Amino acid sequence: MPPANKTKRGSNSLLWDLLTFDRLVTGPVIHFIYWAGLGVVALFGFSVVGAAVGLALKEPGVGSLLLAFPVLIAGLLVAGALVLLWRAFCEFYVAIFRISEDLRALRQTSDADHAAFLARRQAQPAEAPASQD
Structure with missing residues (x-):
């Protein structure tokens, strides 16, 4: 429960809170790190899709398609697992x-x-x- 005598906070108070660790900035920083990590996972996902398309276009025929499809599925599953792990780590x-x-x-x-x-x-x-008699 916040104190009842809290007045409007100024910029000096915010600076003092940050310097004395009375106010933690970890929450917003973790949110920023979370979104940055999701960006890295998205880049991984795009690279997997590019690798699968590259494998499919490397040689004409069914063999390259049969190789590209499992690469695509496995890569997207790994990217999904990375998203869940990253979320759990940040939480x-x-x-x-x-x-x-x-x-x-x-x-x-x-x-x-x-x-x-x-x-x-x-x-x-x-x-x-008490005295004891």
Whole structure:
């Protein structure tokens, strides 16, 4: 839960948050890396299609087509698997950093509860120990 006294943030506050790691930029960076990785996988997919077409056009006849078709199918399956693996990899990093943010919030709540407990304890008058007869 965000603090109630938060005011409008300026550019100085944003710079300070970035310099002190109070605000993590990992989320947007991971999104950029994800799309860049998908671009690399797409280039791989296009190269597989080009290789299959090149194999088919290399020699006239059915033999080159019989070789090109499995290359095309296998390459596209590998590209699909790479897309899924890349997505899982990026989601793993996002989950790790969200866990980190959640732990930070839990730590702040715990520290605030502990400070309130100590303040209540100091505010109570000291009780005299009961004498045992």
